[in-house]
Amino acid sequence: MRILAVSLFAIGIGFASVLASVSVSNAMPVAPLDQAVASDASTIPVAGGCGPGWHRGPYGGCRPMYNCPPGWHSGPFGRRCFRNW
Numbered sequence: 279m280r281i282l283a284v285s286l287f288a289i290g291i292g293f294a295s296v297l298a299s300v301s302v303s304n305a306m307p308v309a310p311l312d313q314a315v316a317s318d319a320s321t322i323p324v325a326g327g328c329g330p331g332w333h334r335g336p337y338g339g340c341r342p343m344y345n346c347p348p349g350w351h352s353g354p355f356g357r358r359c360f361r362n363w
Contacts, residue, residue: 326333328340335341346352346359353360 326340328334331343332340333343349362350359351362352358
């Protein structure tokens with residue numbers, strides 16, 4: 279009987295501490311509803327997060343969009359340039 283009473287007391291203290299911390303935390307405050315909507319002029323279009331003139335490679339890294347000189351084309355994975363015939 280004593281173990282049951284101690285267990286219930288410990289569980290009650292645990293629930294009380296969880297409820298107290300939930301009511302105090304402000305991890306994600308609520309934004310006001312009267313905020314102005316962001317205009318399209320404030321956004322900058324980029325290609326996959328790499329910026330203009332760059333693209334994502336096969337393993338997620340940024341590489342130049344045109345990595346071979348004119349008259350050449352990139353081979354597998356863009357590691358070698360081949361002549362255009």
